[in-house]
Amino acid sequence: MFKSDFLWGGAVAAHQIEGGWDQGGKGVSIADVMTAGANGVAREITAGVIPGKNYPNHEAIDFYHRYPEDIALLAEMGLKAFRTSIAWSRIFPKGDEKEPNEAGLQFYDDLFDELLKHGIEPIITLSHFEMPYHLHEAYGGFKNKKLIDFFVNFAEVVMTRYQKKVTYWMTFNEINNQAGGHEALHNWTNSGVIVAEGENAEEIIYQASLYELIASAKVVALGHQINSNLQIGCMMAYVPVYPYSCNPVDMMASVKGMNLRFFYNDVHARGEIPAYTLNEWQRKGYEIEYTAEDLAALKAGTVDFIGFSYYMSGTVTANPEVEGHLIGDGLKITQNEYIKASDWGWPIDPVGLRYVLNVLEQRYNLPMMIVENGFGAYDTLEEDGSINDDYRINYLTEHIKQMALAINEDGVNLIGYTPWGIIDIVSFGTGEMEKRYGFIYVDKDNQGKGTLARSKKKSFAWYQEVIATNGGSL
Numbered sequence: 001m002f003k004s005d006f007l008w009g010g011a012v013a014a015h016q017i018e019g020g021w022d023q024g025g026k027g028v029s030i031a032d033v034m035t036a037g038a039n040g041v042a043r044e045i046t047a048g049v050i051p052g053k054n055y056p057n058h059e060a061i062d063f064y065h066r067y068p069e070d071i072a073l074l075a076e077m078g079l080k081a082f083r084t085s086i087a088w089s090r091i092f093p094k095g096d097e098k099e100p101n102e103a104g105l106q107f108y109d110d111l112f113d114e115l116l117k118h119g120i121e122p123i124i125t126l127s128h129f130e131m132p133y134h135l136h137e138a139y140g141g142f143k144n145k146k147l148i149d150f151f152v153n154f155a156e157v158v159m160t161r162y163q164k165k166v167t168y169w170m171t172f173n174e175i176n177n178q179a180g181g182h183e184a185l186h187n188w189t190n191s192g193v194i195v196a197e198g199e200n201a202e203e204i205i206y207q208a209s210l211y212e213l214i215a216s217a218k219v220v221a222l223g224h225q226i227n228s229n230l231q232i233g234c235m236m237a238y239v240p241v242y243p244y245s246c247n248p249v250d251m252m253a254s255v256k257g258m259n260l261r262f263f264y265n266d267v268h269a270r271g272e273i274p275a276y277t278l279n280e281w282q283r284k285g286y287e288i289e290y291t292a293e294d295l296a297a298l299k300a301g302t303v304d305f306i307g308f309s310y311y312m313s314g315t316v317t318a319n320p321e322v323e324g325h326l327i328g329d330g331l332k333i334t335q336n337e338y339i340k341a342s343d344w345g346w347p348i349d350p351v352g353l354r355y356v357l358n359v360l361e362q363r364y365n366l367p368m369m370i371v372e373n374g375f376g377a378y379d380t381l382e383e384d385g386s387i388n389d390d391y392r393i394n395y396l397t398e399h400i401k402q403m404a405l406a407i408n409e410d411g412v413n414l415i416g417y418t419p420w421g422i423i424d425i426v427s428f429g430t431g432e433m434e435k436r437y438g439f440i441y442v443d444k445d446n447q448g449k450g451t452l453a454r455s456k457k458k459s460f461a462w463y464q465e466v467i468a469t470n471g472g473s474l
């Protein structure tokens with residue numbers, strides 16, 4: 001049911017797995033100043049690293065030192081691909097230097113060699129919520145156009161260095177999380193931006209987003225010049241937006257909700273700013289800065305494939321009488337009575353994945369890779385050391401079945417699947433260790449206590465079988 005070269009893999013991000021936050025010449029990143037939150041409690045973004053605060057990404061699961069052991073386990077599972085990111089501040093500790101940090105470059109050389117030794121293809125995100133903190137402090141993050149050049153320089157260095165080891169690249173992780181500018185956490189992690197009181201968050205984030213999209217397009221074009229074999233994609237978070245009812249106003253609300261996401265993907269894939277966004281800027285009086293040269297760069301750097309994450313669907317209404325939380329322009333996200341949620345309130349909707357695959361196939365007609373999908377849950381360690389994570393196996397089984405339907409019945413061009421947090425890592429949203437996604441357990445709790453020992457969950461053997469049978473076991 002899946003092509004023989006289908007990329008079965010697993011995914012993580014540097015800041016959530018590596019640790020070694022101040023080693024090998026690495027600079028402070030924006031993830032290094034995020035404290036631990038909890039389920040329902042936001043993480044704090046501090047002004048620099050403050051002694052005595054709990055920063056879970058500083059050690060994470062110590063992959064920086066333990067990666068050979070971890071990669072051996074991933075190889076035992078049968079992984080064909082491993083998605084991680086390059087911590088920008090390992091290569092350029094402050095972000096604006098001319099010369100890269102050789103120790104950082106060597107670390108990724110060694111890591112990629114270890115993966116390739118086991119026949120695992122590295123899939124690399126250039127920026128996964130971990131830009132150098134200095135770029136926020138000195139420039140205000142991606143509000144500042146200068147960041148385009150810093151990012152392009154970083155990308156040029158790593159793409160040149162690893163061109164023979166890495167074929168698949170993505171530019172900015174979940175670039176659309178920040179849409180609308182409503183969430184301080186996303187403004188920070190996507191753009192290194194803090195919106196001051198009284199400022200228009202939406203306008204600021206549109207500007208920062210456009211600079212990122214220009215930077216991304218430049219990197220796509222440059223990457224192709226460096227080596228025409230490189231496949232360079234975008235990375236979108238797809239939470240499809242359903243209409244709450246068949247009332248036409250709810251249907252239009254869902255179109256608008258989807259456009260908030262499509263803005264990013266349309267620029268990445270079609271190389272131009274869509275009319276619905278230009279009209280919105282004009283209607284709201286936003287003065288978004290760009291030049292004719294920027295528009296040409298967008299056109300010249302359209303992506304080769306679409307990478308995206310899928311965890312859940314959302315439901316939207318424009319009906320003022322229905323309860324929900326406002327996401328702008330009168331749109332409210334509300335409950336979907338047909339869908340249950342995880343312990344963290346994330347709606348579980350496997351069919352939504354097939355829906356997204358169809359929508360993207362019809363809209364862009366490009367190869368696609370699901371580079372994140374998974375189930376964050378509390379796991380119980382039994383007395384004999386086993387972890388029976390049937391809930392995770394069920395979640396993944398149902399999603400993979402929908403992928404198969406999308407390929408075999410709907411004809412979508414899906415080339416890979418890298419479930420999120422293949423080994424337990426620090427949660428991005430809450431900073432917890434106990435929101436676990438892994439098929440491999442890591443002995444560490446929310447307080448940072450534990451031996452960091454790795455052990456296999458029930459899902460380990462399950463996924464091993466899925467890969468070995470190319471999905472046939474499901």
Ligand code: BG6
Pocket residue numbers: 013016173174237309372376420426427428429430435
């Ligand atoms: C995505 C991110 O938003 O979802 C990951 O790309 C993140 O970095 C993942 O970890 C799951 O979110 P969380 O908050 O459960 O870790």
